[in-house]
Structures are given as C-alpha cells and as structure tokens.
Amino acid sequence: MLYLISILVVFFYHESGDENNPIKQLIKIVDDPSQPLDTRIEAAYLIGKLGVSAKEAIPHLITVLRRLQGRELEPLQIAIIDSLAQMGYTARIALPALTMASGRSIDIDLAIKRATKAILSTTDEHDVTSLVKQLGSSDPSQRLRAVDALRRLGDEAKEASSALMELLDDADYTVRNAAIEALLTISRDRKIPDAIIRAIAKDLNESDPLRRLLALYRLGKIGSPSAIVADEVDKLRNDTDTNVRRVAQEILNKILNTEKK
Structure with a gap:
C-alpha cells in the first residue's frame, strides 16, 4: 500500500508542478514530536519506499536518529533505519550514524545489520x-x-x-x-512500445483499486497509443469502485479523443 501511495504522490507532484515538495512534507512529519508516533513511523517508511528519489531526506533522517537516545521511540528509530536501507548506495553517508546507534536494543541492532548490508551491497x-x-x-x-x-x-x-x-x-x-x-x-x-502499454493494462484487473487507478493514470499519461487497450479500460466504467469508474471514463475519453485528433 505504501509503495502505491508513494508512486501516486510522485506522479501528482510532477504532473501538477506543485511547489509543496511532498518529500519535504514527509521529513517535517518525521521530525515533528507533536505528531502521533504512528504517523511519524508511516512517514519514515514512505520516504524509504520512494527510494533514491527521496535522497534529500537522508541528512534529516540521520539528524532525527542521532537525536533519539537508547530505546527512545524505538519503532521510529527502526523505521528510519529501514528507510535509509531503501536508499541504497546514496545512504552510505549514514553508516557512521548507524554505527553510533548500535547497542541501543536487539531490534535496533537487527535493523542496523539489515540496513548496513543493504547499503553496502548496492552499486x-x-x-x-x-x-x-x-x-x-x-x-x-x-x-x-x-x-x-x-x-x-x-x-x-x-x-x-x-x-x-x-x-x-x-x-x-x-x-x-x-x-x-x-x-x-x-x-x-x-514511441512507447506496445509491450509496456499492455503490461500496464494487466494491472487494470488487479483486486486493489489503487493499483487499477495507477494503471489508468499511466495509460492516460501515455495518451493515444493507449488506445490499443481501450477495451480493457472500457470495462472499468462498471467497476465496483466509484473513483475507478470515474477515472476510467476520463481516461477513455482522453485516449480516444487524442487518437481522433
């Protein structure tokens, strides 16, 4: 679920040109002690799911990790460490901080071990x-x-x-x-190869409505070449999810109208 949300966040950010950088907003949540712990943890994991594209968050994550002591907010520490692991090669600057955080608890040490292995094994x-x-x-x-x-x-x-x-x-x-x-x-x-368009269209049959929505948005972004899967898109006009039905109609109109032009 987090991965899908992260993809949609980045998609809408680039599409809208919104100046409110979503990565910076997530960093603020992680760093804000007034936020509920679960919210801070979810924000940290979401940053990790964004991978290297969220590398600007690395120094901030390191700062929060260093600020916490012992087993203080242990779940958040683990979330931050796991997030750094998802950054791969670019998170090598975090290795000293991970070393300093070792010995705080068994679970934190296990997270550090996983993260160190993940960071060092990437190229x-x-x-x-x-x-x-x-x-x-x-x-x-x-x-x-x-x-x-x-x-x-x-x-x-x-x-x-x-x-x-x-x-x-x-x-x-x-x-x-x-x-x-x-x-x-x-x-x-x-030109987008037909194989890619058909691969996207396969996700129109996914049980998760977020996955179907993501596939629809991608087909709409491609435009007229997506007309080769118009029949699959048309089926979603009767989808059980209201948002999927609405977006399916919009995307169908877009790809067919673009094709006519």
Missing part, C-alpha cells in the same frame, strides 16, 4: 552495467533499487531497456511496476 547509481546485473538479483529489494537508479538516469540508461523489459513479468508487483515507471521515463522522448 553506484551511475554504473549502468552493474545496475543491469543487479536486476537479476534473487532479492526483490535489490532489483527494486537497481530499477529506481536506472529510472533516475533516464535516457542515459537506455541500454538497460531490454533488461527492464524482462521485469514486466516479475513475480513481485512492486518491482514490476517500478520497471514500468523506469521504462516510461527512459522512453519519454520516443
């Missing part, structure tokens, strides 16, 4: 060859980090397109959708 996000190799990892979190790094490289990662295409059938939903996002970014100035 430089600009090394496309190494990132492509990482796509073949048996660990979904490693594949996800590599995909996210390639997405950030954009056109520079076009040689990784074939490897990313193979992940369109990945067993892990999060990895599969991250691969779709990466391919859409890399193909931004070129």
Whole structure:
C-alpha cells in the first residue's frame, strides 16, 4: 500500500508542478514530536519506499536518529533505519550514524545489520552495467533499487531497456511496476512500445483499486497509443469502485479523443 501511495504522490507532484515538495512534507512529519508516533513511523517508511528519489531526506533522517537516545521511540528509530536501507548506495553517508546507534536494543541492532548490508551491497547509481546485473538479483529489494537508479538516469540508461523489459513479468508487483515507471521515463522522448502499454493494462484487473487507478493514470499519461487497450479500460466504467469508474471514463475519453485528433 505504501509503495502505491508513494508512486501516486510522485506522479501528482510532477504532473501538477506543485511547489509543496511532498518529500519535504514527509521529513517535517518525521521530525515533528507533536505528531502521533504512528504517523511519524508511516512517514519514515514512505520516504524509504520512494527510494533514491527521496535522497534529500537522508541528512534529516540521520539528524532525527542521532537525536533519539537508547530505546527512545524505538519503532521510529527502526523505521528510519529501514528507510535509509531503501536508499541504497546514496545512504552510505549514514553508516557512521548507524554505527553510533548500535547497542541501543536487539531490534535496533537487527535493523542496523539489515540496513548496513543493504547499503553496502548496492552499486553506484551511475554504473549502468552493474545496475543491469543487479536486476537479476534473487532479492526483490535489490532489483527494486537497481530499477529506481536506472529510472533516475533516464535516457542515459537506455541500454538497460531490454533488461527492464524482462521485469514486466516479475513475480513481485512492486518491482514490476517500478520497471514500468523506469521504462516510461527512459522512453519519454520516443514511441512507447506496445509491450509496456499492455503490461500496464494487466494491472487494470488487479483486486486493489489503487493499483487499477495507477494503471489508468499511466495509460492516460501515455495518451493515444493507449488506445490499443481501450477495451480493457472500457470495462472499468462498471467497476465496483466509484473513483475507478470515474477515472476510467476520463481516461477513455482522453485516449480516444487524442487518437481522433
């Protein structure tokens, strides 16, 4: 669920051009002691789910972690450490802080061990060859980090397109959708391959309405080429979810009207 929310947050942020950076808002929540603990924890995990795209949060997460002492707000400390682990290579600057936090509790030490292993096992996000190799990892979190790094490289990662295409059938939903996002970014100035559009359309049958909505928004962003899956979109006009029905109609009108023009 957090991954889907994070994707939608970033999607709407880029689409609207909103000056209220959602990552900065999440940082404020994590750092705000007046917020409920569960809210701060969820914000920390959400930052982690955003991966390298939220790297600006790393210094702030380190500051909060250093401020906490012993087992103080232990669940929040663990959430912050796990979030840093999701940042991969870019979170190496956090290793000294993780070392200083060791010995606070068994659970915190286990989180630090996981994070240190995750951070040290990832590669430089600009090394496309190494990132492509990482796509073949048996660990979904490693594949996800590599995909996210390639997405950030954009056109520079076009040689990784074939490897990313193979992940369109990945067993892990999060990895599969991250691969779709990466391919859409890399193909931004070129024709979107039909295989990517059909891969997105598969998620129109997902049981989670958020997943169906995400697929619809992606098809709408692509525009007229999405007309090849218009029949699948049309079926969602009778969806059980009100928002899905509404968006399906909007996207269907958009892709068909764009095609006619």
